[in-house]
Amino acid sequence: MLTDSTKEKLKERWSYLEELERGRRSLRLRNDPTYYDRQSHYATATDALTGGENGNKKDKWFTLPPFASTIDGSAIGKDISRRRSGNRGESPTSTTTALKWVTRCCPQLPRSLVQKLFRLRQVRRESAVTATDLAQVQERKVRRVASKDSMELGDRIFLPITVQASPSEKAECVCNEEELKFLYSLELYKDPAIIVVNKPPGMPVQGGIGIKRSLDELAGVYLRDEYSEPPRLVHRLDRDSSGILVMGRTQLSTTVLHSIFREKTAEASGDDLDRKQRVLQRRYWALVIGSPRRPEGLISVPLGKVVMDNGTSERITVVDNVQTSSSQLAITKYRVIMSSSHGFTWLELSPLTGRKHQLRVHCAEVLGTPIVGDYKYGWQAHRKWEQMPFSDLKDLKEKLPKGKTSPFDLDLESGSISEKHPRLHLHCKEMVLPDVSMALQRAQSSSGCDLAELESLKLVAPFPSHMQRSWDILNA
Numbered sequence: 254m255l256t257d258s259t260k261e262k263l264k265e266r267w268s269y270l271e272e273l274e275r276g277r278r279s280l281r282l283r284n285d286p287t288y289y290d291r292q293s294h295y296a297t298a299t300d301a302l303t304g305g306e307n308g309n310k311k312d313k314w315f316t317l318p319p320f321a322s323t324i325d326g327s328a329i330g331k332d333i334s335r336r337r338s339g340n341r342g343e344s345p346t347s348t349t350t351a352l353k354w355v356t357r358c359c360p361q362l363p364r365s366l367v368q369k370l371f372r373l374r375q376v377r378r379e380s381a382v383t384a385t386d387l388a389q390v391q392e393r394k395v396r397r398v399a400s401k402d403s404m405e406l407g408d409r410i411f412l413p414i415t416v417q418a419s420p421s422e423k424a425e426c427v428c429n430e431e432e433l434k435f436l437y438s439l440e441l442y443k444d445p446a447i448i449v450v451n452k453p454p455g456m457p458v459q460g461g462i463g464i465k466r467s468l469d470e471l472a473g474v475y476l477r478d479e480y481s482e483p484p485r486l487v488h489r490l491d492r493d494s495s496g497i498l499v500m501g502r503t504q505l506s507t508t509v510l511h512s513i514f515r516e517k518t519a520e521a522s523g524d525d526l527d528r529k530q531r532v533l534q535r536r537y538w539a540l541v542i543g544s545p546r547r548p549e550g551l552i553s554v555p556l557g558k559v560v561m562d563n564g565t566s567e568r569i570t571v572v573d574n575v576q577t578s579s580s581q582l583a584i585t586k587y588r589v590i591m592s593s594s595h596g597f598t599w600l601e602l603s604p605l606t607g608r609k610h611q612l613r614v615h616c617a618e619v620l621g622t623p624i625v626g627d628y629k630y631g632w633q634a635h636r637k638w639e640q641m642p643f644s645d646l647k648d649l650k651e652k653l654p655k656g657k658t659s660p661f662d663l664d665l666e667s668g669s670i671s672e673k674h675p676r677l678h679l680h681c682k683e684m685v686l687p688d689v690s691m692a693l694q695r696a697q698s699s700s701g702c703d704l705a706e707l708e709s710l711k712l713v714a715p716f717p718s719h720m721q722r723s724w725d726i727l728n729a
Contacts, residue, residue, distance in 0.1 A: 313413065313414050314377075314411045314412070314413065314414055315411065315412045315413065315414050315416055315417060316409060316410075316411055316412075317354070317355065317358045317359070317409060317410040317411070317412070318358065318409070319381065319406075319407045319408065319409050320349070320354055320381075320404040320405065320406060320407060320408045320409070320410075321406065324505060324693070324696050324697065325349075326504075326505045326506070326507075326508030326509040326511075326512065327508055327509075327511070327512045328512075329509050329512070329692060329693070329696055329704075330508070330509040330510065330511065330512020330513045330515075330516065331512055331516055332704055333509075333513060333532060333687050333692060333704050333707060334512075334513055334516035334532045335516075348403040348404070349403070349404045350400060350401050350402060350403060350404065351371070351376065351378065351398045351399065351400055351401070351402045351403075351404060351410060352367065352368070352371060352400035352401070354404050354410060355367050355376070355410055355412070356504065357504060358410075359412075359416070360481060360482045360504065361481070362416060366416070368400065370412060370413065370416075371398075371399065371400040374397050375412070375413050376397065376398050376400075376410060376411070376412060377395050377396065377397060377398060377410070377411040378395065378396060378397075378398035378402070378408055378409065378410055378411070379394075379395045379408065379409045379411065380394070380405065380407075380408055381405060381406060381407025381408055381409075395411065398410070428471070428475065428660075429660075431660050432660035432661060433475065434660075435659065435660040435661070436471055436475055436476070436660075437475075437476075439451050439452070439453065440476070441497065441712055441713075441714060442710070442712055443502070444688075444690040445502065445503075445506075445690050445693075446501065446502055446503065446506035446509075446689040446690035446693060447499055447500065447501055447502060447506060447510065447689055447690070448472070448476060448484050448499075448500050448502055449497060449498065449499050449500075449684075449712055450468070450472070450476075450497075450498050450500070451495070451496065451497065451498075451714040451715070452468060452490050452494075452495055452496060452497075452498040452681075453495055453659075453663055453665060453717060454493055454494065454495040454663075454665070454668075454676060454677065454717050454719070455492065455493060455663045455664070455665070455676075456468055456492070456661060456663060457492045458486065458489055458490055458492070458498065459486065459489070466661055468498065469483075469484070469485075469486050469500075472484045472500060477502075480502055480503070482502070482503055482504060484500035484501065484502055485500055485501045485504070485507040486498075486500055487499045487500060487501055487507060487510040487511060487514060488514055488607065490681060491610070491613075491677075491679070493626070493676065493677040493679075494677055494679040494680065494681070495679075495680045495681070495714075495717045495720075496537070496680045496681025496682060496714045497535075497681045497682075497683070497684045497712050497714045498681075499684070499686070501689075505693065506689050506690070506693065509689050509692065509693070510686075510689060513532060513533055513686065513687065513689075514533065514607060516532070516533075518605075518606045518607050531605075531685075532686070532687055533684075533685070533686050533687075534603065534683075534684065534685040534686075535603060535604055535681060535683070535684050536601055536602070536603050536681075536682055536683040536684070537601070537602040537603070537604070537612060537679060537680060537681050537682060538590070538599060538600070538601060538602075538679075538680050538682045538716075538720075539599070539600050539602055539612065539616060539624045539625075539678055539679045539680070540597055540598070540599055540600075540624065540625045540670070540678035540720070540723055541597065541598050541599075541600055541616055541620070541622035541623060541624050541625065541678075542596065542597065542622060542623055542624075542625060542631065542634045543596065543598065543621060543622040543623075543634075544589070544592050544596075544598040544622065545587070545589065545598070545600070545620045545621075545622055548588065548589045549586075549587060549588035549589065550586075550587060551584065551585070551586050551587075552583075552584065552585045552586075552587065552615045552619050552620070553582065553583075553584045554571050554572075554582075554583060554615070554619060555571070555572045555575050555580035555581060555582050555583065556569050556570065556571060556572060556580060556581055556582075556583045556608050556609075556610075556611065556614060557569070557570060557571075557572040557578050557579055557580040557581075558570075558579075558609075568610075568629060568630070569608070569609055569610040569611075569613075569614050570614065570618065571614065571618050571619065581606075581608055582606065583604075583606050583608040583611045583614075583615065584604070584605040584606050585602055585603065585604050585605065585606075585611060585612060585615045586602070586603040586605065587600055587601065587602050587603070587615075587620070588600070588601050591727075593727045595727065597625070597670065597727060598622065599724075599727075600616070600622075602615075602616070610629075610630070612624075612679065613627050613629070613630050613679070614630055616630075616631075617630035617631050618630070623635075624677060624678055624679050625670060625675050625677070625678040625723070626668065626675045626676045626677035626678050626679075627677055627679070638673070638675075665717060665718050665719070666718050666719070667719065668719035669719045669720075669722035669723045669726065670723045670726060670727075671722070671723075671726055675719070675723075676719050678719075678720050678723060680714070680716060680717065680720055681714065682713065682714055682716075683711070683712065683713050683714075684711075684712045685709050685710070685711050685712075686709065686710055686712075687704075687707050687708075687709055687710070688707055688708050688709065688710055691707060691708065692704055692707055695707075
């Protein structure tokens with residue numbers, strides 16, 4: 254015989270199952286993958302979690318919605334890359350981990366806090382019950398869950414209720430009117446999935462020790478518009494370089510972009526170097542000292558990291574013996590745009606892989622033409638640097654505005670080849686990438702959508718002031 258309390262529990266479980274089944278049917282009608290991304294769900298924990306009929310601990314837990322299948326951003330990114338390259342095979346499927354589900358449901362929580370909760374084993378999971386007979390319904394077990402554990406349909410995650418009082422945002426950095434105007438002027442393109450900015454030289458992309466303001470921090474506060482999530486970095490640019498920087502506006506679009514960038518490197522590292530149509534294309538312009546022996550070519554050499562100054566600094570270099578040293582293959586296409594009688598050459602550089610300092614090392618160590626302003630890898634050439642007498646330089650200077658300090662303490666006017674200490678002349682000028690926003694719309698409307706004919710976005714970023722000035726000088 255079942256006791257009254259047991260019958261009551263069974264009745265509650267059965268009601269939950271019915272509710273879950275209704276939810277599953279409803280979810281089939283919802284095509285928006287960010288449905289749970291934009292909501293925070295508060296619910297009372299179940300008796301199984303509170304550990305008693307009295308429910309005296311019910312206020313100790315913050316309950317996430319039952320796990321529902323969502324669009325796999327990583328698979329979409331791979332699918333775009335493979336279909337555009339002519340491979341129509343099915344995209345590999347991946348599972349959603351507990352960590353991903355928590356960050357997806359609670360974008361307002363700092364990722365470091367979520368990871369800490371998993372490390373301290375303070376996250377619980379209640380597995381979904383699949384029963385066809387009331388007599389088979391038993392007490393559901395709520396157990397600790399690891400960050401890498403896979404989620405099953407209907408699983409529910411419980412977090413400590415204290416996360417409600419956790420700060421959801423960092424202290425907002427305050428910008429004056431001039432700085433805000435400058436920041437908004439950096440925007441090149443934006444749609445529901447991505448935002449693209451023209452990164453100025455001297456501004457760090459990401460925060461760190463000794464960095465007061467970074468582009469990702471500023472974008473998270475001032476460029477998020479009505480979105481509940483801050484823009485997320487997809488790739489990096491060196492602090493002293495400039496040009497196109499792409500950020501994802503949602504976690505899903507960021508995952509798709511990450512996958513596309515990874516596929517680009519994986520394909521280039523293989524044997525597929527002659528394929529004309531690439532999903533992701535990046536073209537940098539660089540002013541180098543000297544001129545390559547050939548007007549165009551392909552650089553394919555392994556790069557490795559060397560620690561210097563008793564571990565206080567490091568540099569990237571070409572690795573001669575890959576058997577004895579840790580290295581990664583780095584591939585770059587280059588072509589000469591214009592040569593100058595003054596000993597400078599404008600190059601177009603197209604990285605097929607994404608290694609640290611790849612373009613700078615390839616120019617300095619492989620081509621023997623270090624980039625102007627690269628004192629790390631072209632220091633020997635810059636030791637001989639002298640302020641060269643260009644023709645008509647005086648008249649040109651009179652036409653240019655006097656050097657001034659731009660917002661965020663960035664000196665954007667100085668640093669051309671007319672000065673004793675030029676700045677780095679490396680700029681991401683063009684980028685072609687798939688229309689991720691359209692891809693997500695198609696994926697939401699149809700599970701078997703064809704992404705082979707997906708249109709591409711072509712982005713172009715104008716030169717920073719010092720590179721434009723150098724261009725004008727060499728063409729004067």
